[in-house]
Amino acid sequence: MLKVAVVGATGYTGEELLRLLVNHPRVEIASLTAKVDRPQDISDIFPKFAKKLRMECANLDIDEVAEKCSLVFLALPHTVSMEAAPRFLELGKKVIDLSADYRLGDIETYEKWYGARHKSSGLIARAVYGLPEFYREKIREADLIANPGCYPTGIILACAPLIKEKVVELAQIMVVSYSGLTGAGRKGTMAFHFSEVSENLKPYKVNQHQHIPEMDQELTKLAGHPVKVTFAPHVAPISRGIMNTIFLRKRETISLDHVIEKFSDFYRDEPFVRIKASGSFPQIKDVVETNYCDIGCWTDETSANLIVSSAIDNLTKGAAGQAIQNMNIMAGFDETLGLV
Amino acid sequence: MLKVAVVGATGYTGEELLRLLVNHPRVEIASLTAKVDRPQDISDIFPKFAKKLRMECANLDIDEVAEKCSLVFLALPHTVSMEAAPRFLELGKKVIDLSADYRLGDIETYEKWYGARHKSSGLIARAVYGLPEFYREKIREADLIANPGCYPTGIILACAPLIKEKVVELAQIMVVSYSGLTGAGRKGTMAFHFSEVSENLKPYKVNQHQHIPEMDQELTKLAGHPVKVTFAPHVAPISRGIMNTIFLRKRETISLDHVIEKFSDFYRDEPFVRIKASGSFPQIKDVVETNYCDIGCWTDETSANLIVSSAIDNLTKGAAGQAIQNMNIMAGFDETLGLV
């Protein structure tokens, strides 16, 4: 059994890690920590775990946690992760960081978009961007995973085949996303109050969202040329899930069937990417609480436009599920273990 | 035009007062105040009022507000109201207090249930409980209205005819209520986070809700004998509305038709109470954003039980709408003005 620790167990991402890990056949949850007033059984914090998971959740003591486990999930806010990660690595532990702290290769970009100084820049080059569909081999050898952001995961998967194969213009990638409220984190602020969210739809951080440089970086790597996404995120009255609608410009005539074929070929062996048949589109309810990314397309031969639509669960493929997929790869397990 | 002030304009109750007052044909909104960092136009706080209401909302200065208006709505938290009310009364203003501060005749009861010392107990006897269906004449003469709580409004209206006419046992009044989230106030706490509320139902403060002594006091007055309600409130994933389901024990055989007839007679001239025909029941969507209280009943001749169900909008008949109904009575306007 692989002994793992969850640091930051009481956020939405931490809760989702627990939901999945508790049923994982080759994992033992060896430690749970979070900012708590006093040590508490996890089922006092999340009553849904009563009779399922009996374990104390206390404040983080890095040495103590490190003694109990060989792999650590950091489900911490950005800037907090970079304080814990180096110490776990020094103690010989593998780290999967679900924050943004090690995702961006360029420190200046990080500091500009996240408004904070990077205190652990020496480790950035060591971190592997944990999108298994593209970095599976590197993940296998890594001891520090920068687990991708929720928006980038669904958007990169939806753009990659077209960008790599130069089917579309790199200068015109326009994305509208709608995200559920767990994406905002377990924070008690008025903007997330039920009565502000229910029966409402709302754009926010239009072309100013901190996930933009992450998408640009990764799509640029895939394209081999600079890519700059135009991004309009919105809040939808759902708890979990992200729906991305992406407008692209075709570089040459290509039929819908041909586009779908390219996607199907590209992701043929991927266990967690599903391509919709012509005329079908993804929807949140097909991916919620799963690690799948569903992708659908539209174009016609007379149009220069191509629409790609992708859906994921922001907490699963967009965070905790993908983290476990990475763990499976690092540990040499079947990549889908505990995830289907 | 009656010049009114809204003190506490930025809470859900204040917002609802504005929604209704802005269209009231005989009212001029003369002053808006709230706890704000700096004076702001109300449409910067609530963009829905753009092009409808242009008025600065500043911090409360009692003398300044009193100069501009003749009637003040206090949409403040309990314990805060009792600091402002006496001063407005001294300045000769009429006050409609939407908090709980002047609802309970017994100071000890107030201090026990609200966990705070009462600093304005001398005014309690002067305050009139603002349930027009029972205290219309007193309201007409009053200068201080204790506007009823949201749960008591719907529950008292649903029990009154049966209690006054001694159709049911006073010792067994059991109520299950489900309330929408605006009832909890405009507070950013995790319990009100969309993802905690959506797809959830949840009891809270079972038989410990601070509205219990208010119901007991008013039902006791109507019955002429002590009444003690058993009360199980719940949170439902809706923004507005309260559904009350009340179990009562019949003192003698009575048919459903006869019960409905008693209700219909009792409320015959009431503009805002509607009795459902046999076999029909109230629902939230029929009363939302209205000042109506809809009431339905069930019993059969073989049963000792009687079920009464009532629905109101907690912000309208349960707060701001009823406050304006009281204002209409105090000002000598048609009681329904601005409310239908």
Add this chain to the structure above:
Amino acid sequence: MLKVAVVGATGYTGEELLRLLVNHPRVEIASLTAKVDRPQDISDIFPKFAKKLRMECANLDIDEVAEKCSLVFLALPHTVSMEAAPRFLELGKKVIDLSADYRLGDIETYEKWYGARHKSSGLIARAVYGLPEFYREKIREADLIANPGCYPTGIILACAPLIKEKVVELAQIMVVSYSGLTGAGRKGTMAFHFSEVSENLKPYKVNQHQHIPEMDQELTKLAGHPVKVTFAPHVAPISRGIMNTIFLRKRETISLDHVIEKFSDFYRDEPFVRIKASGSFPQIKDVVETNYCDIGCWTDETSANLIVSSAIDNLTKGAAGQAIQNMNIMAGFDETLGLV
């Protein structure tokens, strides 16, 4: 008092017409009809109208209805409207048709997109497209109004200033819309079942929605050149409201402030269009149950892209509210009467 009839009173659009007309100070609802099994009081169909509106709703008898009123709202499905409209016009009544039957100037386009033969093509030229912001003068003189579709209303208003002033490319207008469920009509089908919609987001009819030719026609007229919109509509778990996110390509450098200024100038005198300040965006909750269309923009000087976002209530500005706005113009009333 203007005597009006609502034909098709039991659909969502009919219900919204009633909600607004019942409070309109210069209108008398003279007749309600709908497909009903037997004549019923409208408050038996919509209990929310109890004590507010007492009127029988029977099956349509055109002569009978025409006798009672001088203006008719047709809240009927497309293809049904075109059977009633000619007869009301013959009987000298003014007609506001909320269906699509008279919106498209080109019969072939209608027949292709709506899959039905047009039986009243002679009247198409007589019909005025009821978007007051552009056709106010013609509406004043009209006796047949083709009331705009819900998607076209919000999208045309959001594109018009940029298209008329040639700020953007006509060939690249890409729209993502999310609509509430009343837009789908009062139909009991599985796709609209609460459990299929709640916690879900879903694209549908991607670039195949029947409102596309309507937008193309109207934007083409405004541009003076052919416009072809790429359109991805989605379903959101809300009852009312449409949020449009529109990507446009700038023809030349233009700052955000300058764009907002253009919008503000363009709609300066419009009572129902509100332009958001820089950095602010529309949201559904600001427009729900109102006749407003809120518009916000984003661009920066280094970007060739421009994002415009607009929000309306599909039942109000997108249907019944706009129909009443048209009625006000036709009757010589203040255009905002009964709508603010």
Add this chain to the structure above:
Amino acid sequence: MLKVAVVGATGYTGEELLRLLVNHPRVEIASLTAKVDRPQDISDIFPKFAKKLRMECANLDIDEVAEKCSLVFLALPHTVSMEAAPRFLELGKKVIDLSADYRLGDIETYEKWYGARHKSSGLIARAVYGLPEFYREKIREADLIANPGCYPTGIILACAPLIKEKVVELAQIMVVSYSGLTGAGRKGTMAFHFSEVSENLKPYKVNQHQHIPEMDQELTKLAGHPVKVTFAPHVAPISRGIMNTIFLRKRETISLDHVIEKFSDFYRDEPFVRIKASGSFPQIKDVVETNYCDIGCWTDETSANLIVSSAIDNLTKGAAGQAIQNMNIMAGFDETLGLV
């Protein structure tokens, strides 16, 4: 591997059976049938099963299905089940019937409440009521299980300890329940339209719900004396889950701690019943998509009333999960296999 068939795979209950069975380590899904226009892969019907479950779903042919499996889940409407069950039993198959057809011992009661003639009354005595907490030994030997209704499951579990131990009056059991919309079945009717359900709460079939005789029968058996429940079910805007709030009258003074102790003792060895500590209450989100029934209580020593609150997922413990729990018992598996 136990080979099972799901008959009626496309309803909500069938879908939930698939969700659970697909991950059950000792089950092979051998056959899926449903009313379909033509045989279709199940992932064309429920896209969420793509890459997870590849199996054709065709119309029911009893002989063909029986050949492939040894146990059949009937997820059929009542009256339809009783046509299939006898034939599967004749062919030597074990049957778990999720309809109401074999739940009521008294045929007249069935025919009165379900408004249909019973065509398979000879099998009623052979059927075992599938509530494992009370009939585990009989279930082990049974070949026909009458799987309990969703309301009775949560209500019986919440009343049983108090009734068996004569802590409460049998004549006064009053229940308010709120259920999610999947409880209504996968039917496209207006009452389930998102816009009728969202932001609404609504009683229905007050004291006339067909689950009443089932509760009365089972509680009467447990009490050894006639029990008659007063039952007010409601619809809540959630997809899954039932919250029951039960008012009972104490026969003698008993403290809350003592009540909770009785519950805890009674269900000590039950894997799927969880008793909340004093001051805590169940909520839907703790049980959704699980087979747990959570129970909480309130009383105080001065009160004659006792409130018990229970929460289940109507599709899991209220239907498919409990069916699989029964299957586990019948097959000699660990009772929790595939359910935690």
